[in-house]
Amino acid sequence: MTPMEAAAAVRKTALNAVHRQMGAKMVDFNGWDMPVEYPAAIGCGIINEHMAVRTGVGIFDVSHMGDIRLAGPQALAAVQHISMNDAARLAVGQAQYSALLYPQATFVDDVIVHRLGEDEYLLVINAGTREKDFAWVRDNTRQFDCAVENLSDDFTQIAIQGPKGVDVLQKLTDANLSAVKFYWVTRGSVCGLNNILIARTGYTAEDGFEIYVPSDETIGARVWNEILSAGKEFGIVPCGLGARNTLRLEGKLPLYGHEISDTINVWEAGLDRFCKMEKPEFIGRAALEKGKAEGVKRTLVGLEMTERGIARDSYKVLNVAGREIGYVTSGSPSPFLKKNIALAYVPPEFAPVGTAVKVEIRGQGVGAQVVPTPFYKRPKKSS
């Protein structure tokens, strides 16, 4: 590819200029020019950004995420048909983690399903699978009386994450955020913009909010900067995809293309509790039933390195004798736990906590053991 073609192919969020002004290190993430981390000179870097979210607050531009709206008399039936969780359990204003499955019970994508109205649902999907997901949803809901709209380019989506996120956002909105429980949504004014969707969701294993403001460079920059100003007293920092990845890894939140993909099924990924087999019908259900009876050949486990070394994505997992038994899906130093952690697929006989294995790091088998997951669980609020 010539540089000209590369430049034309890369996509930018409405906040792209803001990230560059702040000196963010930019990377190509699934075709999107996104900040991976902000400079040390402004108190950032992956570790500082990560710790800010765990102990205070950080903000992320997640506008690259996609959004699909389903609305109409049969919207619920359509959502039920294409997703594995039970959307009938959602009250208006409630959200749930779910997934779109292929008939063979592997993943089209994982999604958050928000019930915005009586007959209105919003699916928030991954950046790298936007087009595929929309086509899948549209093509598989044609039999329902329900409009399917791709709103992916309509929003600047900003995540305000961390225990102090609620305090920061409350300064900027008339919505009563203390009344919004985790995985619920509301609408309110934000930074003077009316009727903004505010969801208490995130991808950091921490409390936090995601707001959906109209996609516009001027509006986006103003909201971003107002959040940073409002968060100053709480030590807010802008956070990039680097911290987003380490935060979600500590919380064992799956990443498409790593823990879940079109070749991995729900049972292997251990996402059983988001898959409601009591639902009589949904795409992938028959294969899931068959798969459950057959059992899995591999399962997702958490590893902690017991010897010096950092497991990285796609490294081989070996048994103690050095035979290849599986692979790492995501691996990194954990900034909060200060250990080297990884998620990996291994045969079920290696899944019990405490099992000793090795990870092949640059040709060497390095000691690791299976540990309980998630690696990090946020403390329950005392009040």
Added chain:
Amino acid sequence: MAYPSDRKYTKQHEWIQTSGTTATVGITDHAQEELGDIVFVELPKVGAEVTAGKTFGSVESVKAVSDLYAPASGSVTEVNGDLATSPENVNKDPHGSWMMKIRLQNPGELDALLSSADYEKFVAEEGGH
């Protein structure tokens, strides 16, 4: 950050500063910035032989692992033990946080390396940011 003119540089982003027949080796400010938060530095043992252009160790940040390439050949006389417990020093002071000292086998090898001005130009052209 300016690149000190009292040393030479490689295109793999190491610096080397000579003092007689020994030399001190580290990585550049550009390298530490590209890597981000450094969490682990793997260095050779004292007495090991290193070869110009070949790896002598590795440096790991939160998001990546990167090889270290010897700017010149020689035997290792000292390694910076502080980096085992404080690898982040490389981020804070890349041109002061040296990694190893070597006894040069052939000081002439350094003639092929970049001056600070040439390295700065190289980084500007390579990085584009």
